[in-house]
Amino acid sequence: MSSPQPLALRFHRRRFPPSPAVPTSFSFAPPLPHRDCSFASSSSSAAMSPEIAMLIRRAALIFSILTLSVLLLYTATDSLRFLRLSSGSLSSSSFARIFPSYLNITPAPDPLQQLEEVLKNASMPNKTVILTTLNEAWASPNSIVDLFLKSFMLGDGTQRLLDHLVIIAMDEKAYNRCQIVHKHCFALVTENIDFHEEAYFMTPHYLKMMWRRIDFLRSVLELGYSFVFTDADIMWFRDPFPRFFPDADFQIACDNFLGRPDDMNNRPNGGFNYVKSNNRSIAFYKFWYSSRKTYPGYHDQDVLNKIKFDPNISDIGLKFRFLDTAYFGGLCEPSKDLNVVCTMHVNCCYGMDSKLHDLKIMLQDWRSFMSLPPDLKNESIISWRVPQNCSLSNLRHFDALAPETETDVEQEEEE
Numbered sequence: 031m032s033s034p035q036p037l038a039l040r041f042h043r044r045r046f047p048p049s050p051a052v053p054t055s056f057s058f059a060p061p062l063p064h065r066d067c068s069f070a071s072s073s074s075s076a077a078m079s080p081e082i083a084m085l086i087r088r089a090a091l092i093f094s095i096l097t098l099s100v101l102l103l104y105t106a107t108d109s110l111r112f113l114r115l116s117s118g119s120l121s122s123s124s125f126a127r128i129f130p131s132y133l134n135i136t137p138a139p140d141p142l143q144q145l146e147e148v149l150k151n152a153s154m155p156n157k158t159v160i161l162t163t164l165n166e167a168w169a170s171p172n173s174i175v176d177l178f179l180k181s182f183m184l185g186d187g188t189q190r191l192l193d194h195l196v197i198i199a200m201d202e203k204a205y206n207r208c209q210i211v212h213k214h215c216f217a218l219v220t221e222n223i224d225f226h227e228e229a230y231f232m233t234p235h236y237l238k239m240m241w242r243r244i245d246f247l248r249s250v251l252e253l254g255y256s257f258v259f260t261d262a263d264i265m266w267f268r269d270p271f272p273r274f275f276p277d278a279d280f281q282i283a284c285d286n287f288l289g290r291p292d293d294m295n296n297r298p299n300g301g302f303n304y305v306k307s308n309n310r311s312i313a314f315y316k317f318w319y320s321s322r323k324t325y326p327g328y329h330d331q332d333v334l335n336k337i338k339f340d341p342n343i344s345d346i347g348l349k350f351r352f353l354d355t356a357y358f359g360g361l362c363e364p365s366k367d368l369n370v371v372c373t374m375h376v377n378c379c380y381g382m383d384s385k386l387h388d389l390k391i392m393l394q395d396w397r398s399f400m401s402l403p404p405d406l407k408n409e410s411i412i413s414w415r416v417p418q419n420c421s422l423s424n425l426r427h428f429d430a431l432a433p434e435t436e437t438d439v440e441q442e443e444e445e
Contacts, residue, residue, distance in 0.1 A: 152196045159258075160195040161250065162178070162260050163198045164204045165199075168262055176211070177265070177393060178262040178265070180393065188267065201219065205217040237329050241330060243330070244315065245319050251307045251312045258302075258304045260302050261375065264375045265374045267368075267372060270358065273354075279305070279314075280305050283298070283352075284352050284354075285299045286362065287353075287354055291353070291354065292350075294350070299362070300329075301360075302358060310348045313346045314348045317340075317342055317346065318334060356371075359373070360374060360378065361378045361417045366413070368399045376388055376420060387420075388416045391416050391418060395413075395415055
């Protein structure tokens with residue numbers, strides 16, 4: 031007869047077979063009843079060890095996938111703030127959409143609609159806006175954009191015009207800074223071109239930025255909005271609208287004004303202009319932009335100086351006017367009377383440091399003028415103390431370098 035202990039063991043094995051494998055759906059079997067037999071306890075523990083290891087590996091994999099998904103979602107959501115526009119158009123951007131059905135993320139807004147919304151929010155009743163462009167180099171604290179906005183605050187009746195100003199950011203940092211200092215911002219990026227650095231006069235980088243601006247302004251006109259375009263290194267001291275010609279399609283400030291607003295020999299400055307939206311102005315901007323290929327290596331202002339005599343301008347029927355430097359002055363030809371000046375441009379100046387220095391002096395001069403009693407203001411006892419660091423000789427030096435950059439520009443356009 032067999033001993034009692036082996037019988038007990040055989041009986042135990044028949045009654046308690048090994049536990050089934052854990053299904054992949056993670057529905058665990060009910061726990062086995064507790065037994066006093068130490069052999070049964072150790073046998074069950076040994077059977078569960080590979081199953082527990084499998085569960086741990088699966089849990090780690092799921093955790094890793096969820097962590098990566100959250101990280102990608104955060105990156106995609108952050109990038110939605112900065113709309114990217116393809117070169118030469120306002121077509122939709124290709125934003126990454128991470129699990130849209132699971133996370134219920136709405137698609138990125140169409141940039142054209144986004145632009146129209148910003149323009150609508152900033153528009154005057156007659157669908158006119160004030161536009162300026164900004165990149166990172168001019169957007170840092172205590173830089174050009176701060177002085178630009180301060181001029182509106184210090185000007186005579188200009189503070190209300192800030193409600194109609196739209197800042198066009200050329201890079202992400204400029205857009206982020208705009209959102210801090212102003213309420214109407216639009217992000218504009220040209221594919222494969224980074225405009226965040228200071229664009230030195232007449233370099234290929236500078237030329238591409240200027241031509242991108244011309245193409246963008248054409249888009250604004252096509253949306254039905256008239257605009258005053260102003261460089262950010264222009265100080266606004268008075269409302270310019272009373273000084274504009276009511277019947278002109280395109281009117282522009284000058285480096286040198288010869289005395290008559292219809293004299294085509296005036297030398298225009300592309301940093302300040304007032305343009306009405308109509309078929310003539312749209313056709314003109316298209317012709318202006320396409321002329322960059324006719325005159326490679328030249329910036330928009332120089333090309334305008336050449337095409338202003340072109341028969342196509344007459345065919346378009348554009349009414350062209352030049353603005354008097356007495357009201358719209360600059361360092362090339364300063365406004366002499368602070369009682370009538372509307373804007374002052376730090377043109378004929380090379381380098382941001384020089385611009386910043388002379389802009390600060392200009393604002394100091396304006397403050398001194400505004401602090402005078404009315405009778406002393408009329409005597410014009412205060413005049414501009416600029417230019418100081420800005421120098422025409424430096425500008426002529428870089429003008430002379432323009433032919434050297436022409437080949438570089440042609441090569442970059444081909445790329």
